[in-house]
Amino acid sequence: MLRLREESPLDMLRQFSVHFDGDLLENLGAAKMSIENENGIGYISLYEILPGLTSWIYNINFTKDLVINMNFTDDKPYYFGYNISGYQLQKFPKDEDYKKIRQGQNFVIISKPNSSSEFIIPGNIDYKCCYIIINPKLLKKSKISSKLKLVQDLAESFKLDKENEPFRYFGDIDARIGTYADIIVENERTDIIGRLITEGAILRMLGSQIEAHEHDSNSDNFKPALTKSELSRITYIGDYVLENISEKVSIDEISLHLRISPKKLQSGIRFLYGYSANEYLTRLRLEHSKELMHSTEMNISEICFAVGYQSKSYFSKIFSDTFGNSPSVFRKSYEEANLLYDISYRSLAVDSIDGKDVDNIINIARSFNPQFQITGSIIFHRNIFFQIIEGPKKEVLALFKNICNDRRHKDIQIMWQGFKIKREFNNWALATISDEGVLKVDIQGNTKNLELSNLLGKLDKSAMDSENLWRKVRTIIKVNSNNSAA
Structure with a gap:
């Protein structure tokens, strides 16, 4: 059960x-x-x-x-x-x-x-x-x-x-x-x-x-006027628009690219999304602008141009009409709400790294993280780092930029990034988990409940860079972190 x-x-x-x-x-x-x-x-x-x-x-x-x-x-x-x-x-x-x-x-x-x-x-x-x-x-x-x-x-x-x-x-x-x-x-x-x-x-x-x-009655049978194949092709409209997001893309151009008539294209968009073709293109650009506000430090003018608008005032108007707030108020609302930013990544350690280097990384992190209100968890296992960082967006992005520039890390892959409401590691300046036998830093927080040994210990080295594996690790930590933190 x-x-x-x-x-x-x-x-x-x-x-x-x-x-x-x-x-x-x-x-x-x-x-x-x-x-x-x-x-x-x-x-x-x-x-x-x-x-x-x-x-x-x-x-x-x-x-x-x-x-x-x-x-x-x-x-x-x-x-x-x-x-x-x-x-x-x-x-x-x-x-x-x-x-x-x-x-x-x-x-x-x-x-x-x-x-x-x-x-x-x-x-x-x-x-x-x-x-x-x-x-x-x-x-x-x-x-x-x-x-x-x-x-x-x-x-x-x-x-x-x-x-x-x-x-x-x-x-x-x-x-x-x-x-x-x-x-x-x-x-x-x-x-x-x-x-x-x-x-x-x-x-x-x-x-x-x-x-x-x-x-409380049967509805009439409802079927779209397009074939399943045509509807399937129309779902690719978003990929084409995102590839050309900073350019002005016309319905005729999209129709030619998808090999479907403009009339059928507009009918299919209306059926799939409930919008006219132009409304859908607008919504796609605005949704992408929200992602840029979440995941970058680009200012509103830069985001406006990046999603294909030449007028900042027009961009602000349609954004407000769609989401209820102007872009600047929307972005500021995250700051005023004290929402946390989360980045989870996996990286390979360079071959020359040893236990003393890892100790040094963790000690420095624990020394600096509290003053920037950053908490999280790190795993070092078979020369692979997996880390979850949470805290104010500006500080988290700055820390991650430093990690990307750190020559002790290579092949860095982001598993997830975005805002969240609550902190999942409470007072863990940096919880550590390792079965390498080389770390001397005391484990912070009770990590016994995470039961990662079965997941990690039986894997050969070739499986360690699997994104699938580290997504599982992240999920186990997220589900158990509130119960296992000291």
């Missing part, structure tokens, strides 16, 4: 990854856990459209029944779902028997605060399901009017008889919702383009689910 703590969707996916020994790939606003082992084959992924609105996707075949005991918080999130393939069972504590959620069925579950629910996903079936997880408390913090209206619409649509009791709605088989759910599940990308594909389908699927609940 997987005992799942209801936290942020990303934290929950990390728990899945540790439980199934999965490979968790994290990007800004998206993540994907893949498995191909004795536990099953397939993936579970998520996309955060904005704080409080996330999609959770199963496309997986487990080797045996997965029983999940879900412990809910007091946030009372909404779980909208649709089973594309396979089925699942669900039970609240007061239920005598499990309720079956059928293939093709639309469902909504709202939890009782500080209670639990059990879910069973049968083994040896191809299970495809899309959840939309909505946290009204987080959505209410948004300044975007459309998101605030969504909270109001949900409250009006789901007028619960008893506010603190669990709620469950199993609707009819609904082909229209299934069309959008299928787009979400089959989209394996976790980059900007993947997020926009998913965002458009999520919002349309959510609208259809609310409508289905209100009318």
Whole structure:
């Protein structure tokens, strides 16, 4: 049984990854856990459209029944779902028997605060399901009017008889919702383009689910006017635009590149994303500008030109219209919120490095990190460094730049970087983990619970530079760090 703590969707996916020994790939606003082992084959992924609105996707075949005991918080999130393939069972504590959620069925579950629910996903079936997880408390913090209206619409649509009791709605088989759910599940990308594909389908699927609940009737079968091959080609529009992001790209130029007529191109964009072609191109540029604000120290003017706009005032206007704040206010909000920045990287140590060098690196880091409010964890194993650094963005980026210029490191690969709300290493100026027998620096924090020895100790040297391995290490540390810190 997987005992799942209801936290942020990303934290929950990390728990899945540790439980199934999965490979968790994290990007800004998206993540994907893949498995191909004795536990099953397939993936579970998520996309955060904005704080409080996330999609959770199963496309997986487990080797045996997965029983999940879900412990809910007091946030009372909404779980909208649709089973594309396979089925699942669900039970609240007061239920005598499990309720079956059928293939093709639309469902909504709202939890009782500080209670639990059990879910069973049968083994040896191809299970495809899309959840939309909505946290009204987080959505209410948004300044975007459309998101605030969504909270109001949900409250009006789901007028619960008893506010603190669990709620469950199993609707009819609904082909229209299934069309959008299928787009979400089959989209394996976790980059900007993947997020926009998913965002458009999520919002349309959510609208259809609310409508289905209100009318409690079958929707008309809904099919796009384009073939699956044509829709697949249209999903590559984002790659082409990003490759030429600083240039003005026309619809005719994109149409020629994708070998599809302008009319079909615009129709396909409208179906996939819910935007006109020009609106989609604008949204793609603005999403990329947000990533540059997250991951670089470029100023707003530099970002404006980098994403293809020549007028800073026009860029600021459309950014404000889309996200509710100007670019400068958006960036400043991260600083005022005291959000932390996180970089996880893996590097190879040069052949000449020895235990004294590693001791020196760690001692210097522990001496300087506290004054810059930097905490984290480092592993040195078989001449490989793996480090997680967290703290104020400016200081973290400056430290990472120094690491990149340090000749004792080579072949540096970033596993993840981005903002987060809370510190995961508390007072660890630098927690160390090693089985090399050369380090003399005392281990800081109780790392016994991390159980990395089985993961690291049995690997030969050729496997040590695997990105898959170090993503697993990062996930284990993230899941356990709060419990194991001194």
